[in-house]
Amino acid sequence: MVKLDKIYTRGGDKGETSLGNGERVLKNSIRIDAFGTVDETNSILGIAIINLKSPLKEMIFTIQNDLFDLGADLCVPENDSLDYEPLRITQKQVDRLEKEIDEMNSNLNPLESFILPGGSSEAAYLHLARTSARKAERLIISLSQKEKINPVAIKYINRLSDHLFVIARLVNKYNKKKDILWIPGKNRK
Numbered sequence: 132m133v134k135l136d137k138i139y140t141r142g143g144d145k146g147e148t149s150l151g152n153g154e155r156v157l158k159n160s161i162r163i164d165a166f167g168t169v170d171e172t173n174s175i176l177g178i179a180i181i182n183l184k185s186p187l188k189e190m191i192f193t194i195q196n197d198l199f200d201l202g203a204d205l206c207v208p209e210n211d212s213l214d215y216e217p218l219r220i221t222q223k224q225v226d227r228l229e230k231e232i233d234e235m236n237s238n239l240n241p242l243e244s245f246i247l248p249g250g251s252s253e254a255a256y257l258h259l260a261r262t263s264a265r266k267a268e269r270l271i272i273s274l275s276q277k278e279k280i281n282p283v284a285i286k287y288i289n290r291l292s293d294h295l296f297v298i299a300r301l302v303n304k305y306n307k308k309k310d311i312l313w314i315p316g317k318n319r320k
Contacts, residue, residue: 161274246311254303
């Protein structure tokens with residue numbers, strides 16, 4: 132468990148920070164950017180859930196905890212010589228997202244067009260979290276091209292953005308708001 136006695140350490144005052152294994156890296160490294168964007172996604176979800184009801188609220192709380200797991204996973208580079216087992220995202224977490232996506236999607240009409248973010252404020256924030264998750268995914272993939280990472284981390288963040296898309300649609304349905312459909316070329320005339 133994590134215990135924080137002091138919030139500031141002054142250790143990052145010169146632009147470096149520590150990874151979970153103690154290694155010091157620049158704060159603008161791709162690894163820090165990747166798990167920083169995961170944290171950003173989590174913060175957006177914190178806004179999105181303010182007015183959500185059960186069971187969707189609990190679903191998002193579970194995802195928020197997963198995102199801390201994902202950050203912890205990315206914070207410790209893959210290394211066979213570690214003297215401890217670092218926290219890693221698991222296939223079970225990906226499977227749970229897929230199951231929830233299937234359950235939620237079964238309560239929605241099939242898509243007839245792409246959807247513009249919006250409808251209700253909760254759905255708009257969920258769409259914002261979705262785009263932040265996509266950004267995190269791009270950064271995690273960039274990191275994976277330079278360093279070895281847990282491949283399930285990519286699966287999880289990819290599935291998460293799908294999950295957030297579907298939950299945003301479901302929230303609009305529960306709030307009696309219609310999805311705002313994209314009309315290709317609508318404003319060209």
